[in-house]
Amino acid sequence: MDSLDTTLFLALNATAATPAGVIAAARWLSEDLPVFAGLLLLLELARGLPATRRAAACGLLSMLLAWCAVRGFRELVHIPRPAALGLGMQWIEHGARPGFPSMHAAAAFALARGFVRGLGRGTPPVWRWLAYGVAASIAWSRLCLGVHMPSDVVAGALVGVACAWPAQRMVRAWISRRGRSSAYWFRRARPSALRR
Numbered sequence: 001m002d003s004l005d006t007t008l009f010l011a012l013n014a015t016a017a018t019p020a021g022v023i024a025a026a027r028w029l030s031e032d033l034p035v036f037a038g039l040l041l042l043l044e045l046a047r048g049l050p051a052t053r054r055a056a057a058c059g060l061l062s063m064l065l066a067w068c069a070v071r072g073f074r075e076l077v078h079i080p081r082p083a084a085l086g087l088g089m090q091w092i093e094h095g096a097r098p099g100f101p102s103m104h105a106a107a108a109f110a111l112a113r114g115f116v117r118g119l120g121r122g123t124p125p126v127w128r129w130l131a132y133g134v135a136a137s138i139a140w141s142r143l144c145l146g147v148h149m150p151s152d153v154v155a156g157a158l159v160g161v162a163c164a165w166p167a168q169r170m171v172r173a174w175i176s177r178r179g180r181s182s183a184y185w186f187r188r189a190r191p192s193a194l195r196r
Contacts, residue, residue, distance in 0.1 A: 006087065008150040012143040013088035022144070023091055029141035030092065030104065037111065037134065055118030058164070058171045062114025065163035066106040070156065074098045082146055090146040102148045105156030106163075108135035113164035118171065135160070 014023050044056040079100035083090040112131035116123055139157060142148040148156075 005149050005151045009082060009143065010088060012140070012150070013082070013146045014091055014144050015089060018144075026141040026144040027092060029137050030145055033134070033138060034104065034107065041111070041115075051119060054171060054175070055115045058118030058168050059111045059115035061170060062110035062117075062160070062164040062167040063107045065167055066110035066156075066160045067103065069159050069163060070101055070103050070106045073101060073159075079152075081152075082149055088146045092145050092147060094147045099148050100152045100155060101159050102139065102142055102152040102156030104142050105135075105139040105148070105153045106160040108138040109157040109160030110163045110167075111135070111160075113161045114167050117164050117168045 014026065041056045041059055044052050074097070077100070078098045081090075081094065081096075081099035082088050083094070084096060109132075112135040116128050116131050119127065135157070139153045142153055143150060
């Protein structure tokens with residue numbers, strides 16, 4: 001661990017002087033927002049428009065791949081969390097599991113990148129800003145609450161973004177293989193198909 005990582009962590013980690021509202025917001029971002037976002041994605045997958053169904057499928061698959069990648073890396077390399085090193089203050093209960101890379105950051109950025117890639121090139125910039133803003137907020141919360149080092153969060157974000165590419169390819173391949181049977185699920189039905 002280098003001094004820059006430690007310095008950044010100590011600058012971003014909440015202390016006893018941090019306003020209670022900031023800590024409460026960080027807790028909500030870290031614990032509740034991921035659940036809320038996941039439920040919204042499942043709802044969109046179940047009943048959304050074809051383009052958003054494809055985006056939701058891509059986002060969820062990206063998250064699954066990121067989860068597998070982080071779990072695999074943590075099994076191979078054990079890098080402790082800040083509390084295990086005696087650094088900063090930890091504001092939420094957390095086990096002694098390894099912290100590198102951050103699972104929250106990986107999942108948040110995988111979801112953001114997967115959703116944006118699933119929507120395609122015509123995605124309005126506001127969706128991109130919103131997706132990446134939410135992911136960055138979740139990543140910040142993990143630093144504020146003292147459960148990850150900045151390097152954990154950056155590595156998690158990179159893993160998440162990288163996992164969106166194969167997820168998009170897999171979703172495209174699945175749709176292509178299903179052919180016309182997927183038309184009602186991922187594409188708008190043609191008017192001629194509605195008349196039958």
